[in-house]
Amino acid sequence: MSIRKLQNVVVAAGDIAASRHFYETLLGLVPKFVDGERWVQYDAGGANFAVGSAQEYPEGAAGAVAVFEVGDLDARARSLAEAGTHIVGMRDMGSHGRTLTVVDPAGNVLQLFQRAAS
Secondary structure, three states, rough: OOEEEEEEOOOOOOOOHHHHHHHHHHHEEEEEEOOOOEEEEEEOOEEOOOOOOOOOOOOOOOOEEEEOHHHHOHHHHHHHHHOOOOEEEEEEEEHHEEEEEEEOOOEEEEEEEEEEOO
């Protein structure tokens, strides 16, 4: 039950347009995926970096959030719950997949992500 990869690191933005201007025009990042004014994901030298609106940002998070891709989100959720991990919640994003938001022992919010079946 290992982590497949670091899916992305996401930061919150109140103004997606202003964030896009900063990351694209000033830093030169190129969008890989855009979901309107909710989410924009960039290729940052082979790693993913994303900017999410308030409705896309994990509950309880402050600062950057690491998102790790896993193969079996339900099994991971069960094992984390059994270990006493603080689970914030699970979110179904339809054709994109699902996320599980948890808090590590130091209080950092992170997410586990499973792609939707093809």
